[in-house]
Amino acid sequence: MSRVSDWLDRRTGYRRLLSWLLYESIPGGARWRYVWGSTLVFTFLLQLFTGLLLWTAYSPSIRSAWESVYFIQHQMELGWFIRGLHHYASHAMIVLLVCHLLQVVIAGAYRSPREINWWFGLLLMGLVLGTSLTGYLLPWDERGYWATQVTTKILGIVPLLGPTLERLLLGGPTYGHHTLTRFFALHAGLLPALLVLVTVLHVVLFRRHGVTHPEDAKGEATFWPRQAFLDGVACLAVLVVLVALTGWSGSERGFVFGPEGGAPLDAPADPSRPSPSARPEWYLLFLYQFLKYFPGRSEVIGAVVIPSFVVGVMLCFPFLGRVRRGHALCVGITFATLTGALLLTVTAVREDQTRPMYQAGLAEAQQKARRILDLARENGIPPDGALAMLHRDPQTQGPPLFRDNCSACHRWDGHDGTGARVTEVRDGESVAVAPSASDLAGFGTPQWVAGFLRDPSSERFFGRTRHRDGTMVQWARKNIPLMTGREIDAVSAFIIHQPGDPKSAAADAELMALGARVFSAGTSDGAQSCVMCHQLDHPQISGSGMALGPDLTGYGSPEWLSGIIRDSSQPRFYGSQNSGMPKFAHRLRSQELQLLTDWILEESRTGK
Amino acid sequence: MDDAGDPGIMRRREWFRKLMGGVMGIGLLAVPLGAGLLFLLNPLRRRAEQHGFSRVASVDSLPLGTPRHFMVRGRRRDAWEVGAQVPLGAVYLVRQETGIRAFQVICPHAGCFVGYETARQRFLCPCHDSSFGLDGAISNPESPSPRGLDELEVKIEKGEILVRYQEFRPGVTERIAIS
Numbered sequence: 213m214s215r216v217s218d219w220l221d222r223r224t225g226y227r228r229l230l231s232w233l234l235y236e237s238i239p240g241g242a243r244w245r246y247v248w249g250s251t252l253v254f255t256f257l258l259q260l261f262t263g264l265l266l267w268t269a270y271s272p273s274i275r276s277a278w279e280s281v282y283f284i285q286h287q288m289e290l291g292w293f294i295r296g297l298h299h300y301a302s303h304a305m306i307v308l309l310v311c312h313l314l315q316v317v318i319a320g321a322y323r324s325p326r327e328i329n330w331w332f333g334l335l336l337m338g339l340v341l342g343t344s345l346t347g348y349l350l351p352w353d354e355r356g357y358w359a360t361q362v363t364t365k366i367l368g369i370v371p372l373l374g375p376t377l378e379r380l381l382l383g384g385p386t387y388g389h390h391t392l393t394r395f396f397a398l399h400a401g402l403l404p405a406l407l408v409l410v411t412v413l414h415v416v417l418f419r420r421h422g423v424t425h426p427e428d429a430k431g432e433a434t435f436w437p438r439q440a441f442l443d444g445v446a447c448l449a450v451l452v453v454l455v456a457l458t459g460w461s462g463s464e465r466g467f468v469f470g471p472e473g474g475a476p477l478d479a480p481a482d483p484s485r486p487s488p489s490a491r492p493e494w495y496l497l498f499l500y501q502f503l504k505y506f507p508g509r510s511e512v513i514g515a516v517v518i519p520s521f522v523v524g525v526m527l528c529f530p531f532l533g534r535v536r537r538g539h540a541l542c543v544g545i546t547f548a549t550l551t552g553a554l555l556l557t558v559t560a561v562r563e564d565q566t567r568p569m570y571q572a573g574l575a576e577a578q579q580k581a582r583r584i585l586d587l588a589r590e591n592g593i594p595p596d597g598a599l600a601m602l603h604r605d606p607q608t609q610g611p612p613l614f615r616d617n618c619s620a621c622h623r624w625d626g627h628d629g630t631g632a633r634v635t636e637v638r639d640g641e642s643v644a645v646a647p648s649a650s651d652l653a654g655f656g657t658p659q660w661v662a663g664f665l666r667d668p669s670s671e672r673f674f675g676r677t678r679h680r681d682g683t684m685v686q687w688a689r690k691n692i693p694l695m696t697g698r699e700i701d702a703v704s705a706f707i708i709h710q711p712g713d714p715k716s717a718a719a720d721a722e723l724m725a726l727g728a729r730v731f732s733a734g735t736s737d738g739a740q741s742c743v744m745c746h747q748l749d750h751p752q753i754s755g756s757g758m759a760l761g762p763d764l765t766g767y768g769s770p771e772w773l774s775g776i777i778r779d780s781s782q783p784r785f786y787g788s789q790n791s792g793m794p795k796f797a798h799r800l801r802s803q804e805l806q807l808l809t810d811w812i813l814e815e816s817r818t819g820k
Numbered sequence: 821m822d823d824a825g826d827p828g829i830m831r832r833r834e835w836f837r838k839l840m841g842g843v844m845g846i847g848l849l850a851v852p853l854g855a856g857l858l859f860l861l862n863p864l865r866r867r868a869e870q871h872g873f874s875r876v877a878s879v880d881s882l883p884l885g886t887p888r889h890f891m892v893r894g895r896r897r898d899a900w901e902v903g904a905q906v907p908l909g910a911v912y913l914v915r916q917e918t919g920i921r922a923f924q925v926i927c928p929h930a931g932c933f934v935g936y937e938t939a940r941q942r943f944l945c946p947c948h949d950s951s952f953g954l955d956g957a958i959s960n961p962e963s964p965s966p967r968g969l970d971e972l973e974v975k976i977e978k979g980e981i982l983v984r985y986q987e988f989r990p991g992v993t994e995r996i997a998i999s
């Protein structure tokens with residue numbers, strides 16, 4: 213063994229390096245308070261390692277970034293764990309940096325002859341923050357997208373060079389593919405390379421001057437083994453905390469060690485939808501909150517001038533520290549800054565807790581994130597990406613489409629489709645708007661038809677339309693009392709479960725036969741048939757009346773519904789009886805029309 | 821002849837070597853750095869798309885006095901990709917007795933998507949609480965936003981609302997379109 217190491221040493225001289233590394237003298241002996249630097253190095257190495265792993269699976273473009281992160285998180289073995297470690301280790305670095313900074317300031321280690329190392333330390337802090345900021349955007353999810361918008365826009369207001377720098381960082385006038393490729397190059401290339409370089413310089417300089425020990429330090433020890441042991445214990449503690457955080461999923465769910473735990477992932481970024489719950493990471497909330505206090509033109513003061521000033525003052529610590537009471541001043545400034553940041557952070561969190569817009573946004577964001585996961589798990593992600601998939605999802609798109617196109621007249625269970633009341637502003641007062649057409653919740657189900665037959669003039673149906681006293685209402689008044697409940701249910705089921713309806717095969721055959729009889733011939737108690745006014749192509753229906761009402765062939769099917777939405781004044785539907793429903797054929801793109809009809813029918817069927 | 825011992829010549833040779841070393845050094849750096857710089861500066865040449873009017877919604881689908889946001893689609897070039905009908909962003913449409921106005925949803929403060937508070941009838945930015953009236957003007961003087969919401973050009977054709985989509989530089993009092 214020793215022959216091998218002698219051989220190696222003659223050729224490399226590794227023993228000198230090793231003894232330089234291990235036998236550094238520590239006046240006063242090993243102490244817990246010297247561990248911060250080592251824990252930072254350890255966490256940084258962990259970041260390099262997990263980062264490299266993530267790199268093997270990440271793809272930076274606006275149609276693959278979220279998708280690849282989703283795949284890491286939910287499909288790859290322990291992907292959630294690697295990503296979780298990477299995420300929480302970045303938080304840990306901030307915490308450890310602050311501890312390290314405090315230790316250095318309190319010990320006065322920024323003073324001569326260690327000035328340059330103090331500046332290196334501040335530079336390292338800046339690099340770490342830059343790495344965190346660029347990393348936050350990479351998953352291209354809602355929170356990362358919107359929070360980063362604020363950051364880059366602040367860069368844009370820096371006097372003179374701001375707009376140019378912003379454009380260079382974004383890789384164009386607005387966010388796009390090159391924003392991601394550039395952020396990724398910074399996050400995984402330039403910034404870590406600088407971090408490694410400056411860290412090495414930082415450590416070398418540190419070794420040159422040694423630890424800053426208390427003046428009355430007695431005795432002397434070397435780094436190995438006592439301090440190395442303490443450092444090892446501290447690093448282990450960091451790792452244990454990180455692993456625990458990776459599983460921690462909030463007080464409600466506790467620890468979840470699996471894809472549902474780990475780092476959060478919102479729905480993919482969508483510039484065309486609001487995301488009021490998007491916030492920067494917690495350690496930047498204080499800056500975010502700070503911006504609230506600088507109205508109008510003074511924004512640049514809060515966003516750029518004051519933060520730069522604070523950094524400038526810290527750069528001057530080595531000189532400040534020389535004057536009388538200077539050290540106390542530096543310690544004071546550091547604590548004041550940290551306390552200020554803490555207060556701002558607490559205020560930001562408090563304000564969000566009492567803000568309805570934030571809370572509603574949070575709930576919506578969580579719901580969206582869950583929905584996209586379901587979709588991705590069910591069918592995989594199509595080549596045009598997860599956002600396009602979300603834009604094609606009736607459950608997501610239906611409510612806003614209904615609100616924007618239908619809720620001026622129709623309602624959905626009393627609301628506008630998204631759950632909100634329909635209101636209008638008259639003379640400065642917000643007043644509820646009464647619907648002028650039927651409530652479509654349940655449309656396309658036998659229950660809806662039965663309800664309609666029982667009372668077509670109710671407000672849920674024709675009550676507010678020109679058909680209020682029409683033929684249908686008169687028919688119902690006269691004939692419904694002559695029908696049994698079963699006959700009403702039968703004819704309703706018959707109208708909905710026509711051949712071609714996916715559920716028609718499962719429908720009760722006896723009930724359907726009864727429905728067909730009532731539809732074509734009325735009831736034995738004298739109720740008139742439906743064919744008097746409505747057509748319906750069906751093997752069991754023969755003959756037809758005057759086609760006064762809509763043709764019921766395929767009633768409640770997607771084809772029928774989209775037909776009537778496209779143009780309800782066609783002879784097949786209301787013809788000249790149309791009560792003013794606009795033609796949507798040219799208003800909705802065909803994909804939107806399909807999403808809307810799918811949503812109405814699906815939502816009705818599942819009874820939500 | 822052997823002039824190697826001549827101190828004058830020695831000095832000149834030394835000087836020449838240093839000069840050549842300098843020139844070579846500059847050359848070695850200039851080629852990759854110069855090329856790299858030009859490569860990285862490319863985004864400065866990219867221009868934002870100048871959009872025409874695109875259809876956004878129908879007049880009668882807008883309730884009176886309550887703003888709604890709508891997605892706007894249009895042509896967009898993003899690095900290697902050109903799309904004809906891609907989502908560009910969103911606009912608020914406000915219908916009032918006097919007509920229809922359109923506002924960019926992006927907050928002029930620092931770029932968040934502005935929300936609308938139905939109860940208090942005002943736009944409210946979820947980020948730093950800038951608030952704006954239905955006319956887009958700043959309604960609370962403490963709002964951090966340097967200007968009111970950015971209004972966009974609107975056109976009504978056959979009951980359809982068309983909007984010319986644009987984005988503006990945040991954080992400044994003047995309205996400067998991003999180009």
Ligand code: FES
Nearest residue numbers: 927929930945948
């Ligand atoms: S981004 Fe709207 S208030 Fe700051």
